[in-house]
Amino acid sequence: MSKTVIIASTDRGVALGNRIRTEFPKSLLVSTRPHEQATQIDSIAAFLENNFSAFDTLIFVGALGICVRSIAPYLQDKQSDPAVINMDDHSRFVQAVVSGHVGGANDITRKVAAAIGAQAVITTSSDLQELWALDTLAKEFGWKATPSADMNALISLFVNNKRTALLLDIKDKGTAWLEKHLPAFVDVYYDFDQIAPSQYELLIAVTYKTYTLNIPVLHFHVPVLHVGMGCSRDIETDQLETSVYEQLAAQQLSPAAIKAIGSIDVKHDETAFIALAEKLQVPFITYTAEELNTQQVVNPSEVVMSKLGVHSVSEASAMLLSRNQELLLEKQKITVPSGKKHTIAIALDSEVVRKAVVAIVGAGPGDAELISLKGKQLVETADLILYAGSLIPEEITHYAKKEAIVRNSASMTLEEQIGLMEEHYAKGHLIVRLQSGDPSIYGAIQEQMTIFDEKGMDYYIVPGISSFQAAAASLKSEFTIPEVVQSIILTRGAGKTPLPENEKLNEMAKHKATMCIFLSATIAKSVQEQLLEHYEPETPVAVLYRVSWKDEEIYTGQLKDLAQIVRENKLTLTTLVIVGVAIGARKNRSHLYSPEWKHTFRTGKALKAK
Structure with a gap:
């Protein structure tokens, strides 16, 4: 947790400083003015002489001139100076003074301004132009x-x-952000050979390589290289290090991009490997012979098999570390000056390889604005989007880029959908499969994932807001009430697909939890009868049709009238039933915000001035 001090010059400043302390847990409030809410100091100058470097953030409340004169003797450079912010004691303006990017003063300024309703004053050119902060990108994205x-x-x-020119040799969260916020004067490339350096004055490369050009280059090296090695016992540390660096240089690979070093477990105490890992500040990981033999390597060795019982050490280690079967550098055999030998192979982390992938994205309950930020970003960048028009609003597909293929899958068989996905997968495209609500809840994604696994197609899941959560919002209800109900059951009635024996509704009803019943409007009478075995007839019930959609309908009543509500309003598909005393409850209070309740972010304790 960062250390923050608030320095107030006036009584009004102390009051304002105490107000913003809530935004900075365990912060210290000091003032030359005697005040019960602040630690009194003799002078700001004396306090800073002893404490300037002890804090990550200094927030001055008072005149800007006092702030500037006070900090001037202690400023060194933006890499080491703390963030300094100044605000007037009438809470009109909050200004970043020192270390706007590296120290985070700009972000803190915005945070404080938002907390007190003031105007944030940012003077950093890149922020004013809404450009990338080049000096903080590395820290932000690792x-x-x-x-x-x-x-x-x-x-x-x-x-x-x-x-x-922006060169992206890998893909990760950071590169996706850069692509999304691309300035007009920046051109993006995915292949270095496509760049004409004479057309540019700067190259920014997010990479694992080192490029030399006649224009300035800003490398952002990403830790994505996995180095597998074997060696003669007790190989010299300095000679191994020199050899490894030479191999990297020959391939234009940067040592700064190494993520891990690996070998066979009998080398767990090899001094040279341990020393190299320590110098690079990366882990040294070893594998058993059995683990290494699971890999199909390019250059198996009968000699290594006879000695260690494995076909490969370097290539297999690199593959296991990277979870990638393709090598950037196949096994190299090197003899160092002492006559001892080592092997080396290098692979790129599979997570950052630019390749096809299927994203199964939870589209939310119906309102197009209830898709997650990550889900929206994927829709915006996808090459192919599949969605079921009866369950997912078409408005979500309006986020798609102009060249994207967008298909309503409602009339397509699963085989047709997979066939279309395979076409785009072969082209290295990003494929988004939109699923209503949250994919993990009655999402029917298991059969899709089974096929993806069989075909070796990479995929991942992005969660979404479920209709039961949207229902709670529409009903203005919390489904877990202190001392009344603390459990939520998500289930359905027994229709064409039978329920497991221990999940029958009448058994689940024994708990009297808040019950969210999906896919069961057509059997409402049976549902009602089973629930009444344990719930009181007067238990609140809500029936929600197409919750959060523009044509949403909500009906409330008592459990004894559930079947009647469904029948009279002719509700069938996309209907959710909520049962439980939590609907509309208001009386009980949580301990979380009780004045007597203390926790990590509200301890009541403050730092002491030195």
């Missing part, structure tokens, strides 16, 4: 910045909108 020239010079080129 990369390592390696500029070919002075970083400030490269930033100057960028904020002055000089033509820039």
Whole structure:
């Protein structure tokens, strides 16, 4: 947790400082003014002399001049200076003063301004232009910045909108963000050979390689390289290190991009491997012979098999580490000056390889704005989108890019859907399969995943808001009430598909939990009869048709009238039934926000001034 001090110059400033302390747990409020809510200090100058470097964030409440004169003697550089913010004691303006990007002053300024309703004053050029903050991207996305020239010079080129080429050798959360927020003067490339350097003044490369050009290059090296190695016992540490670096350089691979080193378990105590891992600050991971033999390697060795019982150490280790069967560097055999030998193979982490993938995305209950941010971003970038028009609003597909293929799958068989996906998968496309609500709840995705597994198609799932959650919102209800009901049951009635013996509705009803019953409107009478075995007839019930859609219908009543409500309103498909005393309940209070309840973010304790 970062250390924050709020320095107030006036009584009004102390009151305002105490107000914003709630945004910074365990922060310290100091003032030269005697005040029961602040720690009194003799002078700001004396306090900063002893404490300037002890805090990550300094928030001054008072005149900007006091702030500037107070911090001036202690400023070093933006890489080490704390974030300094100044705000007037009438809460009109909050200004980032020092370390806007690296120290986070700009973000803190926005946070404080939002908390008190003030105007945030940001003077950093890239922020004002809504450009990438090149000096903080590495920290934000877990990369390592390696500029070919002075970083400030490269930033100057960028904020002055000089033509820039962006090379993306991998894909991750950061590259997706860059693509989504691409400035007009930046062109994106996925192949270095396609770039004409003479057309640009700056190259930004998110990569695992090192590029040398006649224009400045800002490398963002991503830890994605997995190095597998074998060696002679007690190989010299310095000679192994030199050899590895030479191999990397020969392939234009950066040591800064190494994520892990691997070998066979009999090498767990090999000094040279351990030392290299420590220098690179990466883990050294070993595998058993049995694990290594699970890999189909390019260059198996009968010699290694006879000695260690494995076909490969270096290639197999790299494959296991990376979960990738393709190698960037096949096994190399190197003899170091001492005469001892080592092997090396390198693979790229499978998670960052630019390849086809299927994203099964929860589209939410019906309202197009209830899709998750991640889901929306995937729809915006997808090459193929499949959705069931009867269950998912067409408005969600309006987020798609112009060149995307968008198909309503309602009239397609599963085989036809898979066939279309395979066509796009073969082209390396991003495929989005939209599922109503949350895919994990009656999403019928198991059969799709089975086929994906059989065909070796990579996929992942993005959760969505379920209709039962949208129902709670529409009913303005919390489904778990302190000391009344603390469980929610998601289930359905026994229709054409029978229920497991221990999941019959009358058995589930014994718990008297908040029950959310899906896919059961056509058997409402049976549902009512089973629930009445344990719920009181007057138990609140809500029947929701197409919840959160524009034509949403909500009917409330008592359990004894459930079948009548469904019948009279002719409800069948896309109907959800909620049963339980939590519907509309208001009386009981949670301990979470009780004044007597203490927790990590509300301890009542403050830091002490030195």
